[in-house]
Amino acid sequence: xxxxxxxxxxxxxxxxxxxxxxxxxxxxxxxxxxxxxxxxxxxxxxxxxxxxxxxxxxxxxxxxxxxxxxxxxxxxxxxxxxxxxxxxxxxxxxxxxxxxxxxxxxxxxxxxxxxxxxxxxxxxxxxxxxxxxxxxxxxxxxxxxxxxxxxxxxxxxxxxxxxxxxxx
Amino acid sequence: xxxxxxxxxxxxxxxxxxxxxxxxxxxxxxxxxxxxxxxxxxxxxxxxxxxxxxxxxxxxxxxxxxxxxxxxxxxxxxxxxxxxxxxxxxxxxxxxxxxxxxxxxxxxxxxxxxxxxxxxxxxxxxxxxxxxxxxxxxxxxxxxxxxxxxxxxxxxxxxxxxxxxxxx
DNA sequence: CGGGACCTTGACTATCCTCAACTTTTGTGG
DNA sequence: CCACAAAAGTTGAGGATAGTCAAGGTCCCG
Numbered sequence: 001x002x003x004x005x006x007x008x009x010x011x012x013x014x015x016x017x018x019x020x021x022x023x024x025x026x027x028x029x030x031x032x033x034x035x036x037x038x039x040x041x042x043x044x045x046x047x048x049x050x051x052x053x054x055x056x057x058x059x060x061x062x063x064x065x066x067x068x069x070x071x072x073x074x075x076x077x078x079x080x081x082x083x084x085x086x087x088x089x090x091x092x093x094x095x096x097x098x099x100x101x102x103x104x105x106x107x108x109x110x111x112x113x114x115x116x117x118x119x120x121x122x123x124x125x126x127x128x129x130x131x132x133x134x135x136x137x138x139x140x141x142x143x144x145x146x147x148x149x150x151x152x153x154x155x156x157x158x159x160x161x162x163x164x165x166x167x168x
Numbered sequence: 169x170x171x172x173x174x175x176x177x178x179x180x181x182x183x184x185x186x187x188x189x190x191x192x193x194x195x196x197x198x199x200x201x202x203x204x205x206x207x208x209x210x211x212x213x214x215x216x217x218x219x220x221x222x223x224x225x226x227x228x229x230x231x232x233x234x235x236x237x238x239x240x241x242x243x244x245x246x247x248x249x250x251x252x253x254x255x256x257x258x259x260x261x262x263x264x265x266x267x268x269x270x271x272x273x274x275x276x277x278x279x280x281x282x283x284x285x286x287x288x289x290x291x292x293x294x295x296x297x298x299x300x301x302x303x304x305x306x307x308x309x310x311x312x313x314x315x316x317x318x319x320x321x322x323x324x325x326x327x328x329x330x331x332x333x334x335x336x
Numbered sequence: 337c338g339g340g341a342c343c344t345t346g347a348c349t350a351t352c353c354t355c356a357a358c359t360t361t362t363g364t365g366g
Numbered sequence: 367c368c369a370c371a372a373a374a375g376t377t378g379a380g381g382a383t384a385g386t387c388a389a390g391g392t393c394c395c396g
Contacts, residue, residue, distance in 0.1 A: 003248050005334055011248040024240060032244060061229050068236035072192060075243040076200060080171045080179035082250035083294030087352070118375065126251030128353060133376055150361075150375060166173050255384065286343065299384055301344055317393075318343060 002123070003032050012124035014074070015116060017101055024068055037116040082126045085166070090125040091135045092164040095145075099155060110155045118150070170291070171200050180292035182242070183284060185269055192236055205284040250294045253334070258293040259303045260332040263313075267323060278323045286318070 001013040001022070013032060016022055022034060045053075054061050081093055099108040114121070122132045136153075139145045144161050146154040155161055169181040169190070181200060184190055190202060213221075222229050249261055267276040282289070290300045304321075307313045312329050314322040323329055 003244055005248065005252060007334070009248075009252040011251045013244050013247055024237065058226065058229075061226075061233065065229065065233055065236065068233065068240065069192065072236065072239060072243065075240065075247065076171055076181050079181055079243065079246060079250060080173065080177075082247060083179045083291070084173060084177040117373090123251070129375080130354085130377085131352060134352095137376075166175070285341090296385060297343080298345085298386085302384095305344075 001032055001034050010123045011126070012120050014078070015098075015101075015120075015124070021064075021067060024064070024071055037120065087125075087127055087131050087135050088138070089164055089166055090127060091121075091132060091139065092161050093166075094121060094125055095153065095155065096158075096162050096165045099158075108158070110158060112153045112155065114151050114153060169200055169202050178291045179294070180288050182246070183266075183269075183288075183292070189232075189235060192232070192239055205288065255293075255295055255299050255303050256306070257332055257334055258295060259289075259300060259307065260329050261334075262289060262293055263321065263323065264326075264330050264333045267326075276326070278326060280321045280323065282319050282321060 001016060003011045003013055005011075015037075016034070054064075081090055085093065095112065096108075098114065099110070099112055102112070103109050118129045118132050122129045125132065127135075136145065136147060139161075140147050144155070144157050144164075146156055148154070169184060171179045171181055173179075183205075184202070222232075249258055253261065263280065264276075266282070267278070267280055270280070271277050286297045286300050290297045293300065295303075304313065304315060307329075308315050312323070312325050312332075314324055316322070
């Protein structure tokens, strides 16, 4: 999910995972767009159809509200990352978050598949491609990660990585 | 509304205005706190009471959902600010946003009252106090602002300021 | 009128960005 | 299965923006 400035600067707001509901921030001018980094199956729903479903199944509205609250909490976590964390902390936070998101409610995976290119990670973390690359290299040299290929990352020391991420 | 890292780094997530509903991101561990910068009237509502009201007035839920969507859009705007804008653009965006927020749906005010200290603005914009101060001075020297007292700012050239803010 | 909080300004520093070259990976056709 | 080209990623040198540290000024409040 990306947002653009007129001059082309780009901010990735998040990476949608399988099963995720998109378009929650349903406003008139929804100035956010979505790009696929992998083949996608998409179930599309007109605004009218959604209204109808909400009317038919009132519990849906409760679910939407909870989803919105979750999204909001994630956005707030991202704001402190973008506003106050160092490059090293941002990359660590991203890896920890991605690991948790890929298998929620179970011990997080240590073998991570990163389907998005470095540029997307950079725009997600408010950094440049080069800084992301350098920071990953540094974490590898420090023995926290193994990076067999650019899109495959193994977390060797989850606890230390989480400590760097300074998740509350 | 502030969020803290363990070592004390602080991110201001937003400034609540009169009439604003707080606590939308109602999660178990709601790791956000609120500080008052001015005297406040607060109407407090237990979770149970809110549940009751939602049951009694289903339209409330719709309203909450719309409010959440609004909050989400604002958070996304803030993310691109924190991730991709320069100090000058951040300060300009803050002033434009504050002006719009103080009188929604009418021509924005040019006389701004900023009740919060510079430190809060800095933590809101992901900058330091010194950078906020220097940037405001620079905007004043450039003829875009007048700053009779630190908490009173007059926007002299709204169009130019908005252009710097690069709001989409 | 005095003290403390807040703000501004300056000099210097560090982190991250920019620009550039080079390397690795990936995907396609022979 | 291999060769090749394009895309993606890494690394290095140098520079700019914002941060840090420090001093001094201003405003507010009792």
